[in-house]
Amino acid sequence: xxxxxxxxxxxxxxxxxxxxxxxxxxxxxxxxxxxxxxxxxxxxxxxxxxxxxxxxxxxxxxxxxxxxxxxxxxxxxxxxxxxxxxxxxxxxxxxxxxxxxxxxxxxxxxxxxxxxxxxxxxxxxxxxxxxxxxxxxxxxxxxxxxxxxxxxxxxxxxxxxxxxxxxxxxxxxxxxxxxxxxxxxxxxxxxxxxxxxxxxxxxxxxxxxxxxxxxxxxxxxxxxxxxxxxxxxxxxxxxxxxxxxxxxxxxxxx
Amino acid sequence: xxxxxxxxxxxxxxxxxxxxxxxxxxxxxxxxxxxxxxxxxxxxxxxxxxxxxxxxxxxxxxxxxxxxxxxxxxxxxxxxxxxxxxxxxxxxxxxxxxxxxxxxxxxxxxxxxxxxxxxxxxxxxxxxxxxxxxxxxxxxxxxxxxxxxxxxxxxxxxxxxxxxxxxxxxxxxxxxxxxxxxxxxxxxxxxxxxxxxxxxxxxxxxxxxxxxxxxxxxxxxxxxxxxxxxxxxxxxxxxxxxxxxxxxxxxxxxxxxx
Numbered sequence: 437x438x439x440x441x442x443x444x445x446x447x448x449x450x451x452x453x454x455x456x457x458x459x460x461x462x463x464x465x466x467x468x469x470x471x472x473x474x475x476x477x478x479x480x481x482x483x484x485x486x487x488x489x490x491x492x493x494x495x496x497x498x499x500x501x502x503x504x505x506x507x508x509x510x511x512x513x514x515x516x517x518x519x520x521x522x523x524x525x526x527x528x529x530x531x532x533x534x535x536x537x538x539x540x541x542x543x544x545x546x547x548x549x550x551x552x553x554x555x556x557x558x559x560x561x562x563x564x565x566x567x568x569x570x571x572x573x574x575x576x577x578x579x580x581x582x583x584x585x586x587x588x589x590x591x592x593x594x595x596x597x598x599x600x601x602x603x604x605x606x607x608x609x610x611x612x613x614x615x616x617x618x619x620x621x622x623x624x625x626x627x628x629x630x631x632x633x634x635x636x637x638x639x640x641x642x643x644x645x646x647x648x649x650x651x652x653x654x655x656x657x658x659x660x661x662x663x664x665x666x667x668x669x670x671x672x673x674x675x676x677x678x679x680x681x682x683x684x685x686x687x688x689x690x
Numbered sequence: 691x692x693x694x695x696x697x698x699x700x701x702x703x704x705x706x707x708x709x710x711x712x713x714x715x716x717x718x719x720x721x722x723x724x725x726x727x728x729x730x731x732x733x734x735x736x737x738x739x740x741x742x743x744x745x746x747x748x749x750x751x752x753x754x755x756x757x758x759x760x761x762x763x764x765x766x767x768x769x770x771x772x773x774x775x776x777x778x779x780x781x782x783x784x785x786x787x788x789x790x791x792x793x794x795x796x797x798x799x800x801x802x803x804x805x806x807x808x809x810x811x812x813x814x815x816x817x818x819x820x821x822x823x824x825x826x827x828x829x830x831x832x833x834x835x836x837x838x839x840x841x842x843x844x845x846x847x848x849x850x851x852x853x854x855x856x857x858x859x860x861x862x863x864x865x866x867x868x869x870x871x872x873x874x875x876x877x878x879x880x881x882x883x884x885x886x887x888x889x890x891x892x893x894x895x896x897x898x899x900x901x902x903x904x905x906x907x908x909x910x911x912x913x914x915x916x917x918x919x920x921x922x923x924x925x926x927x928x929x930x931x932x933x934x935x936x937x938x939x940x941x942x943x944x945x946x947x948x
Contacts, residue, residue, distance in 0.1 A: 481814070484817075484818055486814050486817055486818065510817075510820045510821075510822065511820060512820075513817065513818055513819065513820045514819055514820045516818065518814075518815070518818040520811045520814065520815055520818075521811065522810065522811070524810055524811035524812050524814065524815040525812075525815075526812055526815070527810070527812070537819060538819045538820075541819060541820070541821055542819070542820060588818075
């Protein structure tokens with residue numbers, strides 16, 4: 437579904453990713469761990485075509501996306517749901533306009549039909565339909581992230597979902613709600629997902645495929661059990677503060 | 691060494707601005723065209739700046755008329771005040787002052803808005819939905835300024851000339867007929883060409899620089915503040931430079947009809 441082959445990328449003279457290779461199977465959810473600045477978010481932007489790699493190939497559904505023109509990318513991008521760090525909701529638009537934005541922009545559907553889709557999405561997100569006319573600034577952080585997920589999935593059934601730090605800075609209740617939402621999307625829509633986070637405990641319940649980035653290099657790619665027992669120094673350093681809580685998670689050592 | 695790095699930085703910024711100008715220029719006439727957003731921006735930029743432009747025109751026109759009525763009186767040429775006012779207002783004062791006022795108000799607003807959108811990843815979110823941010827955010831603002839700045843300049847022309855009329859009547863004690871007759875002598879093709887070409891040039895400057903500064907904002911809230919200040923400064927200086935160059939190059943060519 438998504439394959440990175442020796443992808444390198446940098447901003448100016450600063451190298452962010454070096455020879456990154458990994459594979460996400462159809463319908464699979466992969467979690468990318470790494471400290472801040474390790475290049476996690478850049479991977480998502482590369483998958484969405486928001487930035488182009490300097491070398492290497494990114495293959496999605498068998499197509500080498502590095503050879504795709506910008507105009508073709510504009511038509512493909514709506515099939516890739518992107519939940520940005522902090523939501524990136526359009527702050528001058530209401531919740532309803534945010535969720536229905538892609539439909540308004542990319543289709544000729546009548547307003548009544550778009551509103552019905554927005555209301556359906558709000559119900560799917562376990563959010564009140566009364567929020568439809570509210571500006572995003574009035575919502576809590578957790579609600580904003582849920583609206584952001586809704587905005588990403590309302591337009592079309594996405595083939596791929598990308599989550600950039602979806603639970604960072606949220607309280608445990610909101611974190612659980614977001615995690616459930618991500619799992620529900622995977623089960624209901626069968627999308628392939630990449631989740632970028634450094635919230636280790638939150639991620640273990642979501643998948644069994646983990647990638648660890650350190651300084652722009654993939655230092656681990658494997659399952660949960662392999663991750664826990666990894667000898668890689670950077671992986672151990674990254675897991676050390678959380679190892680006890682990870683071991684205590686149900687299912688980790690079953 | 692420091693001056694070399696400043697020059698290098700300036701050259702790089704200029705190169706980025708030129709690259710962006712090409713990108714913007716290529717999109718000005720293509721589809722999709724966001725008509726509703728353009729009209730909204732025209733309202734915001736035009737109607738929102740109207741009061742500012744009227745105030746500017748009124749006070750600049752009166753101040754200028756006041757100064758020149760005194761000087762012209764020394765030469766016994768008070769009746770020529772209308773002529774001087776027409777030349778100064780149509781060719782220089784109204785186009786330049788209107789552009790500077792709009793740059794201060796509108797360029798700052800555009801850069802701050804786009805800069806905030808960039809910092810909060812809203813620009814990337816637009817692209818993720820298959821929307822071209824330059825078409826959606828820059829082209830709409832470009833046409834809004836391109837249409838509204840000449841309109842505001844014409845309004846400023848009228849207000850400034852009328853401001854001069856008030857000074858002529860009540861302070862310089864010139865007859866209204868003498869004032870308006872002298873003004874009309876200078877309402878000619880040459881002055882109309884000069885006075886109406888400048889706002890279109892200034893509109894291109896304001897729209898291009900302010901949107902470019904917004905899109906290239908980096909560094910969070912502090913970066914937005916820095917971009918906004920830089921945008922207003924760059925617009926203002928470029929307007930004054932282009933105004934001089936335009937006057938130097940074009941006015942001699944139109945000498946016969948001015």
